[in-house]
Structure formats: C-alpha cells, structure tokens
Amino acid sequence: MSTPPLGLRDFIAALPREGRWLLSTVAIQLLGRGMTLPFTIIYLNEVRGFDLGLAGTLMGLIAIVGFVVTGPAGSLIDRFGARPVILGGLVCAIIGDVVLAFAATPVLAAVALCLLGVQAGVSWPAANALVASVVEGELRQRYYGVNFALINLGIGVGGVIGGLFVDVARPETFTLAFLINAATFTIPVLVLLGPLRHTHGRAARPSADEPHATASYATILRRPEVGWLVVVGVLLATLGYGQLESGFPAYSRQISEVSTRVVGFAFVVNCAVIVLAQFWVMNRVSGKRRTRVLIATALIWAFAWSIFGATGLAPGSVAAIVGVVAFQGIFFAVGETLMQSAFPALTNEMAPDHLRGRYNAINSASFQTGAIVGPILAGFLLEHGQSTMFIALMVLGCVGIAAGSIQLERRIPPAVNGVRPPEPQEPASL
Structure with missing residues (x-):
C-alpha cells in the first residue's frame, strides 16, 4: 500500500515534539553558514593577504580535521548520547567563527578553521543519530529529506545575502558576516539546552550475550x-x-x-x-x-x-x-x-x-x-x-x-x- 502524499503542514503535524524543535533550527543555523561558506577563501586571500596557495591549504583543514574527529565522535555518541556531542561541536563552531573574524595571522586562521572542522566532523553523525532516536519509521526518511531541503534553503539564502553584503573593499563586512554566523549557531544551542534538554539521543545498551551488544569499528x-x-x-x-x-x-x-x-x-x-x-x-x-x-x-x-x-x-x-x-x-x-x-x-x-x-x-x-x-x-x-x-x-x-x-x-x-x-x-x- 502506498503512503498518501504529505505536504509540509501534514509532515510537521506528524512529527513528535522533539522532531519539530530539531527541524526549527536548521535553516536559521545554515543561513549564517551560507553567508561565509563561498567567501572564506576570498577573505583569507584578499582581505587578510594570505597567498592563494596558503589560503587553499588552510581551507583544507576543515575536511582533514572533520575526517579525524568523526571516528571518536561516533564512539562518544554511543556512550554519552548525541546531544552533548552536538553541543560540543556547536561551541567549537561559535569560537571558530569569532576567532576567524579577527584572524590576522595564518596561525589564528588555522586554529579557527580546525575548530570549524571539529564541528563539521561531529555534526553529521550526531545530528543523524539524534534524529533517529526521536523520529521513527517512514517519517524518519521524510525528515532527512526535509532537513536537506532546509539546509539548502539556509545556505542558498545566506549565499545571496553574503554576496550582496560582503565587500573586499570593506573588510569589516567579512568580520560581521563571521560574527553573524557565530550568532546563528547559538540558536540550536539554546534549543538543546532548553526544550530538548531531556533528549539525550542515547540508546540503552543490550545485555552482553545479545548479538552485536558491543562492537568496535573494525567489527x-x-x-x-x-x-x-x-x-x-x-x-x-x-x-x-x-x-x-x-x-x-x-x-x-x-x-x-x-x-x-x-x-x-x-x-x-x-x-x-x-x-x-x-x-x-x-x-x-x-x-x-x-x-x-x-x-x-x-x-x-x-x-x-x-x-x-x-x-x-x-x-x-x-x-x-x-x-x-x-x-x-x-x-x-x-x-x-x-x-x-x-x-x-x-x-x-x-x-x-x-x-x-x-x-x-x-x-x-x-x-x-x-x-x-x-x-x-x-x-x-x-x-x-x-x-x-x-x-x-x-x-x-x-x-x-x-x-x-x-x-x-x-x-x-x-x-x-x-x-x-x-x-x-x-x-x-x-
């Protein structure tokens, strides 16, 4: 039997309360990211004066650090729950964006981008695990799709705003853009500390004799x-x-x-x-x-x-x-x-x-x-x-x-x- 088509209103109504709170922060959080994502390398090169090769290498730190922290993040999620891991990543992102806004040296920029890499590495597994703990069945698949649409909406609108706002002739516009990005990360922090403070995203561990009761990455x-x-x-x-x-x-x-x-x-x-x-x-x-x-x-x-x-x-x-x-x-x-x-x-x-x-x-x-x-x-x-x-x-x-x-x-x-x-x-x- 096919599932009847759902519109946005029907989908939101079908979500549990925790799912609605989680979804509410996505577009706003990514709005600030969209304001900075396409322009970070321009900022490093044309505003801070780093040569293009160095700027590109610094940008690569986000993916490298994200890859390194992903494995430990998964273990922490299973042990302590997804919520504290997400909170840790968001704090890293806030500090990283503030540091990057005033990063006049390559060392400061590297520190900031490494912090952003930590958030990038932990956010995906932790957010997906938290969603899976509160949204079940067919609705979960729909949630991931809507979440992806909201991510693109936030990045797309943020990119348009950033393109109209930032100007290499006015370095302070880049500083403000990074500070706005940091501010948008505080919104999910408030939601996780407030309405979702009891949603830890940690499953009860099965008894030792059950299949897959414990498992390493290698297993x-x-x-x-x-x-x-x-x-x-x-x-x-x-x-x-x-x-x-x-x-x-x-x-x-x-x-x-x-x-x-x-x-x-x-x-x-x-x-x-x-x-x-x-x-x-x-x-x-x-x-x-x-x-x-x-x-x-x-x-x-x-x-x-x-x-x-x-x-x-x-x-x-x-x-x-x-x-x-x-x-x-x-x-x-x-x-x-x-x-x-x-x-x-x-x-x-x-x-x-x-x-x-x-x-x-x-x-x-x-x-x-x-x-x-x-x-x-x-x-x-x-x-x-x-x-x-x-x-x-x-x-x-x-x-x-x-x-x-x-x-x-x-x-x-x-x-x-x-x-x-x-x-x-x-x-x-x-």
Missing part, C-alpha cells in the same frame, strides 16, 4: 553490508559534493568557458530546485527500496555528467551556458534529493540503536573521504589537460554507485531497505 566494517555502504558513500561523495566546489567550477571556467556569474547562478538554481522538489521526490520514493532510489540517483548523475561534458564541445556558447546550469541546477539537484532521502535513512535502519553513533560516523567518514579525494582527482586531471578522462571517470563512478547499490540490496533485509510489510488481509466472510 562493524567487517559486516559485508556495511562494506558496500561505505563503497557507495565514498562514490556518492567523490562524484557529488567532492566536485561541487572543485571539478564543477574548474571545468566550467576552463573547458566550458562560461563566466563566474553563470557558475554562481547554477549554484542558486541548484538550491532552489532542491527546496522546491523535495516533497515531490519524497512522496514518490516513499515505500520504495532505498537501494533502487540510489540506483536512480546514479543514472540521473551519469546523464548529468554526460551533458556537462558535452558543454566542452561548444565552449563559451549559449549551449554551454544552458548545459552548465542544467547540470548543476536541474539534473544534479534532483539526484541529490533522491540520495538524501535514501542514504541517511538506510544507514540508520541498518544500525542497532546502541551503535547508531558509530554507524553514522562511518557514513560521515565515507563522505569526508569523498570530499577529500574528489577535489584532488579533479585538480590533477584538469591541470594535466585530461578533461575527457575526468568526465569519463565521473560517468564510470556512477556505474559503480549502481553496482554497489545492487550488492548492498542483496545483503540487507527488505525492511531495512524501506519496504513495508504487506498489511494482513481480513478473512473473507462465508
């Missing part, structure tokens, strides 16, 4: 289904988020020869499509096998990368502009909404309650890996004139996502994969 990773989950996660991140701020703009400028304004507009359209399409997508993937949704993501992305690659055949043309915007703003965005509706829900259905922190940390680490590998791969190939090879590897990677999803489907029960059991039939009357 979890030896499970075949987890191994395939990691493979799919790394590929999704390498081909997806690992390219959005590296391969996509570099190919667009060097090979497709479109303006920076076109690249920026494509990002805006991407956020808009995600926000507008999320409920439409959610209502159509409800009750479907999550692995099949990931296969659909792979097929859409393969088509999108092919369209994007073709823009290099007519550089600087109207066709190239349309192809760049269509890739980022339409095809890629639809694939993202499918992925974010399926992948976090799949991870949390697979995880035993008391190991949810570790499973989400593994999920997060796989994406952090892709976010590191993706830019390196794109930079190496495009710098050496291998643009055709770059596109070919992206398409081949999409095939890998589909193949990995098929292998994963064979190793998990239908209930974990999002298939609802059939409703019992009433006996026919004689």
